[in-house]
Amino acid sequence: MKLASLNVGRDGRLVVVSKDLSRQSDASAVVPTLQAALDDWERHAPALRALSERLEQGALPGAPFEPERCAAPLPRAYQWADGSAYVNHVELVRRARNAELPASFWTDPLMYQGGSDGFLGPRQPIPLADEAWGCDMEGEVVVVTRDVPLGATREQGLDAVVLVGLVNDVSLRHLIPGELAKGFGFFQSKPASAFSPVFVTPDELGPAWREGKLHRRLEVFLDGQPFGRADAGVDMTFDFGTLVAHAAKTRSLCAGTLVGSGTVSNRGPDGGPGKAVSAGGAGYSCIAELRMVETLQDGAPRTPFLKRGDRVRIEMRDEAGSIFGAIDQVVGG
Amino acid sequence: MKLASLNVGRDGRLVVVSKDLSRQSDASAVVPTLQAALDDWERHAPALRALSERLEQGALPGAPFEPERCAAPLPRAYQWADGSAYVNHVELVRRARNAELPASFWTDPLMYQGGSDGFLGPRQPIPLADEAWGCDMEGEVVVVTRDVPLGATREQGLDAVVLVGLVNDVSLRHLIPGELAKGFGFFQSKPASAFSPVFVTPDELGPAWREGKLHRRLEVFLDGQPFGRADAGVDMTFDFGTLVAHAAKTRSLCAGTLVGSGTVSNRGPDGGPGKAVSAGGAGYSCIAELRMVETLQDGAPRTPFLKRGDRVRIEMRDEAGSIFGAIDQVVGG
Numbered sequence: 114m115k116l117a118s119l120n121v122g123r124d125g126r127l128v129v130v131s132k133d134l135s136r137q138s139d140a141s142a143v144v145p146t147l148q149a150a151l152d153d154w155e156r157h158a159p160a161l162r163a164l165s166e167r168l169e170q171g172a173l174p175g176a177p178f179e180p181e182r183c184a185a186p187l188p189r190a191y192q193w194a195d196g197s198a199y200v201n202h203v204e205l206v207r208r209a210r211n212a213e214l215p216a217s218f219w220t221d222p223l224m225y226q227g228g229s230d231g232f233l234g235p236r237q238p239i240p241l242a243d244e245a246w247g248c249d250m251e252g253e254v255v256v257v258t259r260d261v262p263l264g265a266t267r268e269q270g271l272d273a274v275v276l277v278g279l280v281n282d283v284s285l286r287h288l289i290p291g292e293l294a295k296g297f298g299f300f301q302s303k304p305a306s307a308f309s310p311v312f313v314t315p316d317e318l319g320p321a322w323r324e325g326k327l328h329r330r331l332e333v334f335l336d337g338q339p340f341g342r343a344d345a346g347v348d349m350t351f352d353f354g355t356l357v358a359h360a361a362k363t364r365s366l367c368a369g370t371l372v373g374s375g376t377v378s379n380r381g382p383d384g385g386p387g388k389a390v391s392a393g394g395a396g397y398s399c400i401a402e403l404r405m406v407e408t409l410q411d412g413a414p415r416t417p418f419l420k421r422g423d424r425v426r427i428e429m430r431d432e433a434g435s436i437f438g439a440i441d442q443v444v445g446g
Numbered sequence: 447m448k449l450a451s452l453n454v455g456r457d458g459r460l461v462v463v464s465k466d467l468s469r470q471s472d473a474s475a476v477v478p479t480l481q482a483a484l485d486d487w488e489r490h491a492p493a494l495r496a497l498s499e500r501l502e503q504g505a506l507p508g509a510p511f512e513p514e515r516c517a518a519p520l521p522r523a524y525q526w527a528d529g530s531a532y533v534n535h536v537e538l539v540r541r542a543r544n545a546e547l548p549a550s551f552w553t554d555p556l557m558y559q560g561g562s563d564g565f566l567g568p569r570q571p572i573p574l575a576d577e578a579w580g581c582d583m584e585g586e587v588v589v590v591t592r593d594v595p596l597g598a599t600r601e602q603g604l605d606a607v608v609l610v611g612l613v614n615d616v617s618l619r620h621l622i623p624g625e626l627a628k629g630f631g632f633f634q635s636k637p638a639s640a641f642s643p644v645f646v647t648p649d650e651l652g653p654a655w656r657e658g659k660l661h662r663r664l665e666v667f668l669d670g671q672p673f674g675r676a677d678a679g680v681d682m683t684f685d686f687g688t689l690v691a692h693a694a695k696t697r698s699l700c701a702g703t704l705v706g707s708g709t710v711s712n713r714g715p716d717g718g719p720g721k722a723v724s725a726g727g728a729g730y731s732c733i734a735e736l737r738m739v740e741t742l743q744d745g746a747p748r749t750p751f752l753k754r755g756d757r758v759r760i761e762m763r764d765e766a767g768s769i770f771g772a773i774d775q776v777v778g779g
Contacts, residue, residue: 123485152456189524189700191563225630226559230524230700264575297558298631304697364637367522367563
């Protein structure tokens with residue numbers, strides 16, 4: 114099934130959405146919000162699934178589904194734990210500044226605790242007070258878990274995944290070096306993330322969801338031009354089960370925890386940095402990666418970060434069309 | 447007024463508590479949970495205050511207040527932003543490993559994004575799967591904000607503070623160096639924090655709450671012995687208004703955001719590290735600080751981190767008695 118939250122109140126109003134994303138039906142008679150559904154998933158999921166099937170069969174009136182009216186599926190959440198599972202991306206970051214990648218980075222996931230108190234809807238503008246902060250998109254896959262016990266294994270972590278979606282993990286690149294140098298990780302450099310209009314249960318993904326990875330291309334557009342189409346199932350060093358287990362090593366995780374993949378990134382055919390889409394490559398899911406490639410090739414980056422009025426679109430499609438709907442945001446507000 | 451959450455369901459059941467912490471009265475007829483109260487504070491605070499006054503006057507039946515039955519006032523929250531405002535503490539950490547403190551640390555607050563999806567109640571044991579992780583307490587003051595706009599000033603930040611409490615920011619010291627070396631801040635090294643039984647409105651603090659600081663001693667006991675009694679109003683380089691403004695520099699903050707002071711720490715009379723309570727000093731609010739002093743004095747730490755069965759008590763009193771009730775936890779579970 115596919116679920117969305119209309120932009121009503123602080124926590125949204127839950128709707129079920131048809132597989133083709135054309136229609137929706139109010140789900141608040143079952144449970145008012147997605148967080149409430151996740152808090153008692155075993156009880157609410159079957160009723161939501163039944164509602165979803167009736168919508169699919171045309172047995173419910175429904176209404177047109179309008180992503181413009183959506184909040185993030187979880188408009189605010191209790192936890193946003195963002196991994197960095199495409200170690201290729203991390204290695205590029207390091208190479209661009211002549212730093213070695215520690216060998217442990219291939220076996221021990223990078224993960225940061227993100228702000229989760231307010232997310233952007235899929236069509237809401239990215240608030241940017243200062244262009245000098247170096248605003249960037251980061252296209253990622255994200256999963257939502259049910260409750261996860263402390264010390265969960267990879268298998269338990271994977272079993273805890275109940276929903277999958279996309280995220281634009283907005284980053285302020287020029288604030289990152291100063292903030293990371295202080296040693297406590299990201300805070301000001303990671304403003305509100307935006308999420309896809311719908312989150313879907315893994316069964317909606319068919320065989321593309323396997324081994325804890327989503328084997329589909331993440332399509333990223335910048336100002337209408339194709340920017341990235343990296344396969345999220347390729348070069349993902351740590352699968353979602355491993356990421357969830359990493360997050361749960363020293364503490365339990367509450368239902369509704371969001372775990373991100375990190376910026377999707379594919380190597381080039383020669384094992385080096387990927388090529389731009391315009392050069393026939395898989396491109397990039399963030400501007401920073403293109404700038405690193407430019408730095409490695411030409412000694413300096415050429416592509417600027419986002420300016421007010423720039424438009425970012427992030428989507429993933431299967432044979433039938435858009436799976437999650439598109440994140441489609443203008444910078445500025 | 448003083449508010450607490452009984453350990454019922456995922457978000458607790460709100461009660462008002464008498465000033466002397468002897469009695470409570472159910473507040474769920476006004477609003478069921480503290481988060482719901484914070485979501486519409488202007489509307490709910492007056493009704494809660496009226497209820498609180500009736501309890502104080504004996505005009506409500508009430509029931510004995512039992513901290514053992516409490517969850518954290520916010521059993522889970524949308525944001526836990528922990529500062530490190532006692533730069534004295536940070537400087538000591540650095541000195542113990544022969545590292546310079548960057549000058550900017552005196553003007554730019556350190557803050558990390560903490561996990562907020564599940565907190566411990568004031569009397570709940572600290573779950574510790576492995577003693578080798580180096581478990582430590584960190585006694586801190588914490589404030590709760592209403593909604594804060596992006597770019598808030600210090601004054602707006604201070605005005606947004608609606609509740610004040612105490613926190614034990616549990617830390618796994620031996621996991622910190624490896625995690626910080628990866629560059630993304632704390633994750634596994636910061637398991638669930640515990641909070642004081644009650645949070646109070648700033649007016650309950652009288653003149654001890656001034657200039658964005660709480661001028662009272664934070665009493666920390668380890669296995670029944672006095673361990674710390676540092677004045678939270680002394681050597682706090684960044685007041686809570688500044689900390690809230692720091693958190694809101696690039697994004698708005700949701701009502702119910704928790705902002706921590708960082709480990710309370712006082713310098714000694716000579717400006718150097720503080721002395722132990724047993725030596726007549728203000729002592730320490732975490733074991734790590736004592737170990738740093740031991741390292742500076744003797745070349746190596748002597749005091750071990752927490753073991754299963756150890757007991758941590760954190761409390762703050764005024765002339766009338768305990769302000770927030772005591773955090774009193776056994777390690778192990």
